[in-house]
Amino acid sequence: MTTRQQRVAARGRRLETVAAAVTVLVAGALCAAVPAEPVAERDDRGAGLTMVAEGVSRPDAVDTEPPEAEPFVMPRSAPTRxxxxxxDADIEVFGADAEPDGTPPVPEKDDADRAAWWRGGPSPGQQxxxxxVGHxxxxKGPAAFARIGSLKPGAEVVVEREDGSTVTFAVDSVEQYAKDDFPNARVYGPTKTAQLRLITCGGTWTKKDGYDANIVAFATIRS
Structure with a gap:
């Protein structure tokens, strides 16, 4: 196994199905690179810590139920920004497939200012x-998703699409999970409406193991 493959394998587990006819990515860690010096606050042992902002974790607000009726959705179109x-963030988005071993697509370490859209799943605006996914x-410093953990409920997330349309989402909740306790069905499972998941690393950083958690921002289509 090459060094690249070892890094990829360490980020998460393989593709699996969590609901009928819905193949989803399963991952515990979604960062391709371990920074030499993390931006997160470091303690006197050299460990870094990043957490979601107080009051933004609202698990009951997240739609994770299968659809009961066909909802309004937009035609498929790749996100671009x-x-x-x-x-005050404006981020370029590119489409990407899963890694060869089935782990989620993540920008390369020298491309940390962009976010990757998993094109094997819905495009923003589809049910x-x-x-x-972003670093x-x-x-070099803060990356594309550096402040995802501070998003507040109701915050707007605007996605520009390849067909020239835009779609706006509202943040429902921002949550943090340990890599070995990632709620696959909650994050990747079917929903009644068009949803968005912004995913990055979080938790404690160490030089040996990198980050030990993921931060996920859940958002629902608004218009």
Whole structure:
């Protein structure tokens, strides 16, 4: 196994199905690179810590139920840009397939200012959870999803699409999970409406193991 393959394998587990006819990515860690010096606050032991902001974790607000009737959805179109007005962030998005071993697509370590859309799943605006994955930080500093953990409920997430349309989502909840306790069905399973998942690394950082958790922002289509 090459060094690249070892890094990929360490990020998560393989593709599996969590609901009928819905193949989803299963992952515990979604960062391709371990920064030499993390942007997260470090303690005197050299460990870094990043958490979601207080009051933004609202598990009961997240739609994770299968659809009961056909909802309004938009035609499929690849996302090209992501705007987060609360964070004053404008991020380029590119489509990507799963890694050869089935782990989620993640930007290369030298491409940390962009976010990857898993094109094996829904596009933003289609029914179900569209997945956008970005780095928290890199050796150069904060990366595309550096402040995802501070998004507040109701915050707008605006996605520009290849067909020239835009779709706006509202944040429902921002949650953090340990890599070995990642809720696959909750994050990747079927939903009644068009949903968005913004996923990055989180938790404690160490030079030996990198980050030990993931941060996920859940959002629902608004318009």
């Amino acid at each position: 992501l705007s987060l007005p609360q964070l 179900g959870p569209a997945l956008l 928290l930080d890199s050796v």
